[in-house]
Amino acid sequence: MRFGHFDDEAREYVITTxxxxxxxINYLGSQEFFSxxxxxxxxxxxxxxxKMRRLTRYRYNNIPADDGGRYxxxxxxxxxxxxxxxxxxxxxxxxxxxxxxxYTRITGARGGLTVDTLFFVPVEENAEIQQVTLTxxxxxxxxxxxxxFAEFCLWNAQDDQTxxxxxxxxxxxxxxxxxxxxxxxxxxxxxxERRDHYAVxxxxxxxxxxDTDRDSFVGPWNSLGEAAVPRAGKxxxxxxxxxxxxxxxxxxxxxxxxxxxxxxxVLGYLENDHETKWAPGSDMQxxxxxxxxELLARYATTExxxxxxxxxxxxxxxxxxxxxxxxxxxxxxxxxxxWNQYQCMVTFNMSxxxxxxxxxxxxxxxxxxxxxxxxxxxHLVPERARERIIDIASTQFPDGSAYHQYQPLTKxxxxxxxxxxxDDPLWLILGVAAYIKETGDWAILDEQVPFDNEPGSEVPxxxxxxxxxxxxxxxxxxxxxxxxxxxxxxxCLNLNCFSTTPGESFQTTENQSGGVAESVFIAAMFAAIxxxxxxxxxxxxxxxxxxxxxxxxxxxxxxxxxxxWDGEWFLRxxxxxxxxxxxDAKPEGKIWIEPQGFxxxxxxxxxxxxxxxxxSPAVRALNSVNTHLATxxxxxxxxxxxxxxxxxxxxxxxxxxxxxxxxGIFCHNNPWVIIGETVVGNGAxxxxxxxxxxxxxxxxxxxxxxxxxxxxxxxxAGKEAVRxxxxxxxxxxxxxxxxxxxxxxxxxxxRPDYDGLVVDPQIGPDVPSFxxxxxxxxxxxxxxxxxxxxxxxxxxxxxNGAAIDGRTVPYAxxxxxxxxxVTV
Numbered sequence: 001m002r003f004g005h006f007d008d009e010a011r012e013y014v015i016t017t018x019x020x021x022x023x024x025i026n027y028l029g030s031q032e033f034f035s036x037x038x039x040x041x042x043x044x045x046x047x048x049x050x051k052m053r054r055l056t057r058y059r060y061n062n063i064p065a066d067d068g069g070r071y072x073x074x075x076x077x078x079x080x081x082x083x084x085x086x087x088x089x090x091x092x093x094x095x096x097x098x099x100x101x102x103y104t105r106i107t108g109a110r111g112g113l114t115v116d117t118l119f120f121v122p123v124e125e126n127a128e129i130q131q132v133t134l135t136x137x138x139x140x141x142x143x144x145x146x147x148x149f150a151e152f153c154l155w156n157a158q159d160d161q162t163x164x165x166x167x168x169x170x171x172x173x174x175x176x177x178x179x180x181x182x183x184x185x186x187x188x189x190x191x192x193e194r195r196d197h198y199a200v201x202x203x204x205x206x207x208x209x210x211d212t213d214r215d216s217f218v219g220p221w222n223s224l225g226e227a228a229v230p231r232a233g234k235x236x237x238x239x240x241x242x243x244x245x246x247x248x249x250x251x252x253x254x255x256x257x258x259x260x261x262x263x264x265x266v267l268g269y270l271e272n273d274h275e276t277k278w279a280p281g282s283d284m285q286x287x288x289x290x291x292x293x294e295l296l297a298r299y300a301t302t303e304x305x306x307x308x309x310x311x312x313x314x315x316x317x318x319x320x321x322x323x324x325x326x327x328x329x330x331x332x333x334x335x336x337x338x339w340n341q342y343q344c345m346v347t348f349n350m351s352x353x354x355x356x357x358x359x360x361x362x363x364x365x366x367x368x369x370x371x372x373x374x375x376x377x378x379h380l381v382p383e384r385a386r387e388r389i390i391d392i393a394s395t396q397f398p399d400g401s402a403y404h405q406y407q408p409l410t411k412x413x414x415x416x417x418x419x420x421x422x423d424d425p426l427w428l429i430l431g432v433a434a435y436i437k438e439t440g441d442w443a444i445l446d447e448q449v450p451f452d453n454e455p456g457s458e459v460p461x462x463x464x465x466x467x468x469x470x471x472x473x474x475x476x477x478x479x480x481x482x483x484x485x486x487x488x489x490x491x492c493l494n495l496n497c498f499s500t501t502p503g504e505s506f507q508t509t510e511n512q513s514g515g516v517a518e519s520v521f522i523a524a525m526f527a528a529i530x531x532x533x534x535x536x537x538x539x540x541x542x543x544x545x546x547x548x549x550x551x552x553x554x555x556x557x558x559x560x561x562x563x564x565w566d567g568e569w570f571l572r573x574x575x576x577x578x579x580x581x582x583x584d585a586k587p588e589g590k591i592w593i594e595p596q597g598f599x600x601x602x603x604x605x606x607x608x609x610x611x612x613x614x615x616s617p618a619v620r621a622l623n624s625v626n627t628h629l630a631t632x633x634x635x636x637x638x639x640x641x642x643x644x645x646x647x648x649x650x651x652x653x654x655x656x657x658x659x660x661x662x663x664g665i666f667c668h669n670n671p672w673v674i675i676g677e678t679v680v681g682n683g684a685x686x687x688x689x690x691x692x693x694x695x696x697x698x699x700x701x702x703x704x705x706x707x708x709x710x711x712x713x714x715x716x717a718g719k720e721a722v723r724x725x726x727x728x729x730x731x732x733x734x735x736x737x738x739x740x741x742x743x744x745x746x747x748x749x750x751r752p753d754y755d756g757l758v759v760d761p762q763i764g765p766d767v768p769s770f771x772x773x774x775x776x777x778x779x780x781x782x783x784x785x786x787x788x789x790x791x792x793x794x795x796x797x798x799x800n801g802a803a804i805d806g807r808t809v810p811y812a813x814x815x816x817x818x819x820x821x822v823t824v
Contacts, residue, residue, distance in 0.1 A: 020039060120309055146263075155195070192285075324337050365406050367395065370392050423525060426526060495573060528598060592638040658718035667716060686746070
């Protein structure tokens with residue numbers, strides 16, 4: 001069942017009914033100001049940090065799930081309705097929501113009136129624009145009352161939802177009915193105290209009325225769908241003083257038959273310097289509105305608003321031009337060319353902090369998350385990737401470990417979560433290597449970067465990578481495998497916790513000392529990522545360092561084969577007491593997905609003379625994944641799932657079988673197996689796995705999948721779950737970056753290396769020909785592939801008509817166009 005369709009030409013997903021199985025959302029903004037918006041106009045806005053700079057209020061776990069957002073109420077001669085359906089739920093003659101790249105357009109029609117609202121955050125602007133166009137489709141003149149609605153959050157989203165005894169006395173607003181560019185409402189709670197920032201919600205016409213007090217607008221016993229002011233058809237001109245501040249403008253619109261009128265609403269974030277905080281002569285009571293007036297002047301006319309929107313569309317068209325494919329498979333093309341790259345931008349901006357499953361309160365930017373997100377983003381805006389690398393490295397400790405998270409507003413490590421997740425250091429090496437391969441910017445390794453953001457502790461970034469590498473070497477257990485610490489990539493595998501207290505955090509509670517819990521997965525990571533460190537060292541002239549690093553990598557590979565191999569697949573770990581996890585000897589949790597893919601990526605058990613050798617551990621492990629973990633909806637994390645709490649394993653065994661880390665399809669790790677299959681030349685199986693979790697291929701089962709059919713979900717319920725195939729946690733997941741790496745660099749086979757583009761397609765026979773256009777380092781590569789799909793076949797390549805040895809196309813001068821012909 002479908003609830004809409006893709007419009008590939010417009011780069012939009014078109015939702016044709018408000019009755020989707022779950023709110024289907026979009027993100028507005030790509031720099032510092034962001035909004036979440038659902039297909040029914042729910043969601044909220046914030047500046048940089050969804051916890052510390054929240055502009056509008058949103059309540060999770062609500063009934064209905066998406067109650068609250070930015071709403072426009074229409075009173076058409078006493079008929080009250082909302083064009084996004086919610087919250088009034090009046091039946092609409094027509095409904096359509098178009099989610100595009102950085103914008104959403106919601107259109108509702110009823111009783112001969114169409115209301116079209118375009119929501120977007122302009123490029124480099126700290127504001128959400130709402131352009132409302134009313135069209136009279138009837139044969140009679142209409143005079144309607146339009147009421148906007150936005151509920152302000154008191155900035156700190158956590159405090160806003162908890163500290164009511166204080167907050168209900170805090171709220172302050174200012175109203176400017178006759179401003180230079182229309183009417184404006186200013187939210188200034190705590191501005192008299194410590195804050196230098198405020199919010200404005202304005203419309204580019206003179207409002208006939210306003211409300212800033214929620215109870216006056218809604219009514220003390222009403223829901224938002226029963227709001228009193230729209231039903232009365234007249235604002236109360238309320239001024240909030242404590243309680244619940246909102247912004248609402250009443251605008252009266254008269255339309256002749258066939259006539260349209262557009263209004264522009266602006267929800268903006270502004271800051272004032274301490275010296276210019278107050279309006280002259282205001283006796284420290286009125287905000288200095290000059291910055292707001294400058295903002296509103298930029299959107300005072302419809303023409304200005306439309307020009308800003310066109311600039312946004314051009315911005316995205318330019319970004320997405322750096323990697324495109326034309327394959328004849330419309331689902332593959334739309335994911336690679338549009339939605340996967342778009343989701344990579346969103347995850348880069350948000351990490352895992354603010355979605356319809358993450359409140360923006362409990363998490364900052366993840367160290368490992370942000371490094372992995374770089375992999376799918378670095379080709380879009382390399383300079384922002386460079387800045388992010390410096391931010392991440394600055395939260396590292398001198399011993400090479402790191403804060404697990406940091407706050408985006410302060411860029412300082414999050415003490416509440418702390419450190420001790422022993423995979424974190426290695427991800428920094430991978431992120432930096434990806435950036436250098438994309439840009440050739442070797443100078444980044446000489447950037448002076450502090451430890452723990454402490455001034456005076458700065459060392460070259462390369463030294464941070466050395467500390468990362470050495471941390472793993474220096475923290476190994478009795479089998480020569482890396483110690484797991486609090487956890488590795490799987491935060492729910494807590495081998496040192498032994499928690500018996502309800503509500504206690506598995507991740508942050510003090511671990512027991514004296515254990516020997518080791519991670520085969522970190523060992524596999526070291527085998528895959530360690531060679532990147534060695535290559536960087538070699539190219540800096542540190543030949544002895546590089547040689548020692550390569551020796552350490554080979555020792556780790558040998559340790560995995562000696563102590564991490566169970567006979568048909570790789571073990572997952574050793575527990576606190578030295579017992580193996582992920583072994584056929586146990587009735588549950590026999591095989592885990594993570595090391596199977598990453599070990600092959602790291603060359604462990606791969607026969608270099610015959611990568612498809614069925615006797616090699618690599619191929620046997622991947623075949624075991626296919627036998628035990630693969631389902632129609634993706635590969636489960638482990639099997640069989642745990643049916644009771646295993647205190648020595650921790651949180652992973654607290655989930656019901658088939659959900660999340662306990663036998664769920666954790667989509668983030670599926671691409672590692674996809675990549676592993678391409679390593680051994682099994683492109684057909686790799687592409688089959690890709691299609692099982694990729695949303696465009698799941699659109700026809702949206703009633704099962706439930707979440708958006710245009711972006712990846714973190715998790716799909718596994719084969720032992722009650723609702724096998726149902727997704728959770730869409731948008732903010734490392735699946736976005738890793739699946740873009742899998743499809744663009746390994747299935748389609750075009751990936752950057754230090755000296756050129758490696759061209760090595762492995763996609764099987766379903767895609768017999770395709771063309772990839774790749775722009776990198778200022779040159780354009782047009783790569784035309786003729787693909788037999790034969791198992792194990794590798795590319796023969798000509799560059800500008802001349803055959804080359806190997807599969808690396810050397811980088812060309814900026815401004816060049818390079819034509820590459822590939823036969824597989």
